[in-house]
Amino acid sequence: MTRPARALAGLLAATALVLAGCGADTPAPAAGGDPTGTVTVFAAASLTESFTALGRRFEADHPGTTVTFNFAGSSALATQITQGAPADVFASAAPRNMATVTDAGHAAGTPAVFARNQLVIAVPEGNPQRVVGLADLTRPGLKVALCAAQVPCGAAATTALDAAGVRLTPVTLEQDVKGALAKVKLGEVDAALVYRTDARSADLDVDGVEFPESARAVNDCPIVVLADAPNPNAARAFVELVRSAPGRAALTDAGFQPPSGS
Template sequence: MRQRIRVVVAALVVAVPALAGCGGGTTAPAADGGPRGTLTVFAAASLTESFTTLGRRFEAEYPGTTVTFNFAGSSALATQITQGAPADVFASAAPTNMTTVTDAGHAAGTPTVFARNQLVIAVPQGNPQRLAGLADLTRPGLKVALCAAQVPCGAAATTALDAAGVRVTPVTLEQDVKGALAKVKLGEVDAALVYRTDARAADREVDGIEFAESARAGNDYPIVVLADAPNPTAARAFVALVRSTAGQAVLTDAGFQPPAGP
């Protein structure tokens, strides 16, 4: 019976270089040259739903494989990788965090952009504050959550707010987009700037309000096989799946945009 995909909590893998030599027997290809064993993917938190779907598809296509995900903010993942955390694939929500990994010599080859994402204003379902755009986030007493500046969703929010000429004082700065969204879902804030895909995944609890400046703050998502990948055969196969027609269909259904053409 196919094993369940295991999702790793980011905080548990910050200091795991010593694990790199453990868990033997996960890197050898199957007799037909295909992947087998455990594949570890470090991916931006905004990819949680779509990559979990792709992980199940990967395990079904390659019996004998198990996909383990570490979903977190891209900046935290980049730090973990450069500090020696064992992983096979890195998918970032922005090129900046990918550059941290490539500049440190941890990428096997050149990263490829596989998707784009844009921000929306997430509000409780029904939009009780009747927000319509970024300027409304400056209303007195309105509680707003943003991602921290070093996180891709935070950098995108800064770009969008600057484009609108709006200054917002958030009541909280979250370390990934799921954290910002959770504040809305829990009723702790009136609004948050999150990715369109995250608002869509939570559409039973929140509404996503589109705003024009979002188009000027889109994020490219690059992916790469890591240089010290314990399972490079499976890593290459997973990246191929993400970039395939089937993989792009899953991402599009989640609300991602296709990568820009050359």
């Protein structure tokens, strides 16, 4: 090898070492294989207990991963995503709020329905007001909490009340189902329309009263990997867990119903 050729070879080797050293500090995300790193999941408030448990399972199944949750009303989460909030996965309590995200081009693929949820009337433990149906919520002096109309539990409540021909004026409109449930737990209202799963999660403090009109207002819960996911590999793995047999078992235990046709 001539002297100029040896010099050029040395320069190329040195350049390769420098580039390799830079890459060691900031590795590119793996295109496949075992998930690593942090996966950020934006999920409806009604999924808090079940998804928290699934997050722990995911971390145990995939050492080196961390699941970070942002639980809130689905409408608020959809707004955050469309305004650029970084997230890997979106799980909504209803298709309408998922459509806000997909219509804006923020979904990587087609959302999949992974569970269904249904309303009950949450009342303090022991049901001191003897509430047995929606019509009872119109009694004079009885204080009721509902979710705001743009929130899935609020939209479902409107559908159920319309089906029953009941008109009532709530004392508060909450931004997510946990807010409505908290009003009952704190004794600030006599009843609230919440999801069956939320009433079950607070069964030491509240009772859930079933009512027939809730069958007219069952919400499908869709999930999707987001188009700008910082960690798409882990995002896909988390969605797979939610839709797997163990994931469905965890959701069923929490009171969710399986997707239609499954």
